[in-house]
Amino acid sequence: DAGVIQSPRHEVTEMGxxxxxxxxxxxxxxxxxxxxxxxxxxxxxxxxxxxNVPIDxxxxxxxxxxxxxxxxxFSTLKIQPSEPRDSAVYFCASSRxxxxxxxxxxxxxxxx
Amino acid sequence: TQLLEQSPQFLxxxxxxxxxxxxxxxxxxxxxxxxxxxxxxxxxxxVTVVTGGEVKKLKRLTFQFGDxxxxxxxxxxxxxxxxxxxxLCAGPYTGGFKTIFGAGTRLFVKA
Numbered sequence: 001d002a003g004v005i006q007s008p009r010h011e012v013t014e015m016g017x018x019x020x021x022x023x024x025x026x027x028x029x030x031x032x033x034x035x036x037x038x039x040x041x042x043x044x045x046x047x048x049x050x051x052n053v054p055i056d057x058x059x060x061x062x063x064x065x066x067x068x069x070x071x072x073x074f075s076t077l078k079i080q081p082s083e084p085r086d087s088a089v090y091f092c093a094s095s096r097x098x099x100x101x102x103x104x105x106x107x108x109x110x111x112x
Numbered sequence: 113t114q115l116l117e118q119s120p121q122f123l124x125x126x127x128x129x130x131x132x133x134x135x136x137x138x139x140x141x142x143x144x145x146x147x148x149x150x151x152x153x154x155x156x157x158x159v160t161v162v163t164g165g166e167v168k169k170l171k172r173l174t175f176q177f178g179d180x181x182x183x184x185x186x187x188x189x190x191x192x193x194x195x196x197x198x199x200l201c202a203g204p205y206t207g208g209f210k211t212i213f214g215a216g217t218r219l220f221v222k223a
Contacts, residue, residue, distance in 0.1 A: 004154075043155070043200065043213040056210055091154050099204035099211050100145055103154030 002026070004104035006092050012110045018080040021107045023092030024073055031098055034067055034077050035091040037106070043091075048098070049075065082111045115139075116201055116214035124220045128190055133217040135201030136183045142204055144184045145211070146175055149198040191221045 005024040013019050025032050033048040047057040052069045060067070064083070069075040079086055089108050093101035119134050135144065143162045147155035159168050161177035161184060168175045172195075174187040188195055202213045 042215045045210055045212075048210060050209075093154070098209040099143060099202075100157055100160060101155075101202075101211065102157065105152075106154050 004092055004094050004102055006090075006104035006107050008107060009105065010108045010110075012112065013082055015083055015111055016081045017111075018078065019082045019086075019109060019111075021077040021090050021092075021109070023075045023077070023104060025075070025092070025094030026102055027073070029094035029096055029102070031095045031101075032069060032075050033091075033093040033095070033101055034075070035093065035103075036088045037091060038088045046077070050098070079109075082109075084111045087111050116203060116212060118199075118201060118214040118217050120217060121215070122218050122220075124222065125191055127192055127221055127223050129221075130187070130189050131191055131219070132185055132187045133199055133219070134183065134185050135214055137203070138182065139206070140181050142181070142206070144177060144181075145202045146184070146186055147200040147202065149200060149216075150196070155198075155200055188219075191219075193221045193223045195219060196221050 007022045030051050034046040035043050037043045046059045047067045048055055049069045065079055067077045087110050089106045091103050091106045093103040095101050117136050143160055145160050146158045149155040159175045164179045164181045166177045172189045176185050198216045198218050200213050200216045202211050205212050
């Protein structure tokens, strides 16, 4: 069974550009999470969905960030406009429960 | 504020040694999870502990949940280079249906 699939694995973009990160969760998982990991702040939950509905987006840093889950097999995290401080590894994870998570390999975002 | 504090932050040991890492909080958790993250990869769930005092074993790894469900430990016996990675503990935040993570213990096992 395939795990959580994220794309792209690496993204380098210029400040001000729009960035879209993509995620395909594990089939049958009702929860989908977006996390950001940096050395300074560790692993932070940005937003999570249950049955495609956003439940808690209190971790989204500001209005430049948005996330969608149009169906059970796809989600996107968009940053517009991107800034250098957004550079981090972004993880998507899915689960059957809200307290366990199966992570993808992550997208390493660099904004220059 | 529910926080999970992990110690030590860094640990470098020789192959064959034993070690214990800790995850502590002033709050009670209904469960705690342990993850291992290797460089360039996402965290991988190792175990969930639910009952106070519970002990779970996964080959050379032993996980224990404190009696009061405020702390947990991970003990590795005869560490191997393949154990190298970032060990994260996590738990469900009682203020909402989401999980908080500790900052992790970065383990390096030298051959």
